Amino acid sequence: MLVKENNYMYEMIRTELTDVLGEQYVGVNDADLFGHSVDYYWIPEMWHDRGMETPKPDFICHPSTTAEVAKILRIANQYKIPVVPWGGGSGSQGGALPVYGGIVIDMKRMNKCYGVDKESLTVRCQTGIIAKHLEWICNKEGYSTMHLPASISCATIGGFLAHRGTGVLSTKYGKIEDMVMSLEVVTPTGEIIRTLPVPRHASGPDLTMLFLGSEGTLGVITEVTLKIHPQPEAREFRAYIFKDFHTAMSAGAELMRSRLQPCAIRLYDETETKTHVRKVFGMELEQGAYLVFGFDGRRDIVDCQMRYAREIMEEKYHGQDLGSKGGDLWWENKYKFFYPPYMFHIPQAFGTLDTVATFANIEKVYYAMKKVVNDGFPQARFIGHFSHWYEWGCMLYARFIFEEEAVPKDPREAAALYNSVWDAAIRAAIANGGVINEHHGVGLKLGRYMKDLYGTAMPVLEGIKKQLDPNNIMNPGKMGFKGI
């Protein structure tokens, strides 16, 4: 059922929620409801920009304990009310938008950290803690989560778990799913479960991985134990310019195949090298593609790895060495891209088409996406960089940008144009061995491609969803699952 404010059932349900949380933790005022109606997804931002009404929840619940989350879900099941978990609200895929109204569970009050285990190098916390706050706690003890995405200041740990987020040091330390030891989850029907205490075992299938990336559709992740790391003695970067994108990609792939352990690699395509890097870093670069990488850890091991990496870059691929300063500039400015006015913003229309593929496929994916955007939408710019690298491939962070004059004023026409870019680009990615997303998640934006991506495996996902959430209360209409 969808509750309406003028229905007496609204007050009945509000009373039950208030009984669980107390009045001050059941938000119904206009400011709070608005605050939970727009995330970082371009469509709701544009909708609000054009003066349109954004979909709001009926109630915003701020639980402080797992037991309270369980009680909220039981109430929601009783009345079949949609529930959307909300972390920092900084997702770019519309995953936390309450498109059917109902209850938003804002997790930020669940921000306790239970301390650092210095013997096992882990930290246990509630998932509503803002990632930066957790990182500060670890830093004070001499450690780091090494999960350092640009959204560290605004996103919660639970948000990263929900959509499989990634930080800038992922190449060495992994994505968030590589950092998790175990989870506590409240299932849609209100049962509290814990996954196994360690991530490596032969004790059956891995429930931890089932919930990572489930985007609030399979339950609410309430606690996590994460791996942490000592702060490294040294962290050093070095940057190169290669004659073209292909050569730079080959050099980066070779660095990964060498099984050296860079903490980060980032490669900008020629378009982004010329514009974005120059603008932000104030560096006058020659033609070509910019690649930066780094190592961290013990000083002598960093030096040794850097020596071998330089051989690859300089002797085999003839990169122009910008030195450590060129690399350090990237590290120092790694978040600057995301502050205004550097970040794209409305009235521009823009999107991040991140995908991931093997080294054998990644250039095909890049050129296929670029072609469909350039051919189908000549009024748009297409830029890309490659920012998370694995032993077998890397992630493409492609973006399209329409300047203001190319974006229809009518919000429906603007949304239609926007969606058609995604249709073309994502299908090109899938057709060439890519996936629909690498680290921003699926949400509302990409749900319609899930069947294309998963094919005959999609009913397996749908079966799991139905088993865990028989009343379909958890984040309906997201991740390709059915709506209400």
Place this chain on the structure above:
Amino acid sequence: MNIDNYLETIKFCRFCFMCRHLSAIGNVTFTEADTPRVRASMIYGATIHPELFANEDLIKTMYRSDLSGCCRRNCVNHYDEVGLTLAYRADLVEAGKAPEYIKTIATALMNSPEWSVSGKGKVAYVADNYSVESGAAAAFGKLAKEFRTVSGGSCGKGLWVLGFRKEAKLLAEKFLKALEGVETVVVSHTGIFDFLVNTIGEMGLKLDAKVMHTSEYLAGVKTARPLGDLYYLESDYLRNYNSDYPYPRALLTSNGANLKPFGTNDEESYSCAEGALLLDKIEPELVEKLAKYIEARADNPAKDVIVTASPYTRIQLGRFTSLKVKTIEELLAEAL
């Protein structure tokens, strides 16, 4: 409208999340509305739907902002969401839409007693109510000589922060008159310091005297013993509004203080919303939450010696926590 001076701030802050971890109020209410992004976004909404401008919930949100200035200080381009919030309040007041609970506080400020001046000298010490209540004023009396005391009135900063700008200017003129003939004005209250350094200029007024926070004026004080291990709580006004005003730390370290980092970082506000100046009058329960948030971040709440340059912060932490907090003036006076 006053908010028209902040269109760029609205444009950029409403799309930006990069400072949400620094929202002191947001970190205790846990609501999205209590963040610079959503405040800017709501004001944007009110520019295209004017009926929202005086929405009761928007007003309440705008009047409980901590105004710490941490967002502006840590922003790469220092967009002034604090200025936007103050401009909105001023527009609201000018439109006659200020809520009753704010009008009540404003009326009390407007009816403040006149300033009185006692003592002699070219140096004036402003003994405002917060400085007196915190003990900072009495301690200053033990540390300094040859000053006149200016006390009893309201300088206009409070009304300015609430959005009553015309009325604030009237009070400011009276305050400046009470300071006539003075060469140096010394204040403990960080909000009054900011008022004299920055706000009166925005009002089109001028003070022909040097303005110092007590920590600058007392730079020559030498304590009888080293101050030892201390935690210094940064002031919003001194750090975030006045370019990392260096004198409090300098005074403490010159007297043998070993300043230990408080909490987990040097970006957040640990001031109980000092920048909001009057939150203890507007929503005291929020100040209590802010105080508890700070208390929870102390290394050893029972033992740590914590010092602040802000009488306001000293009062709130004393009221709501068990922390051992002193103003700089108190600490120095005890160590003479």
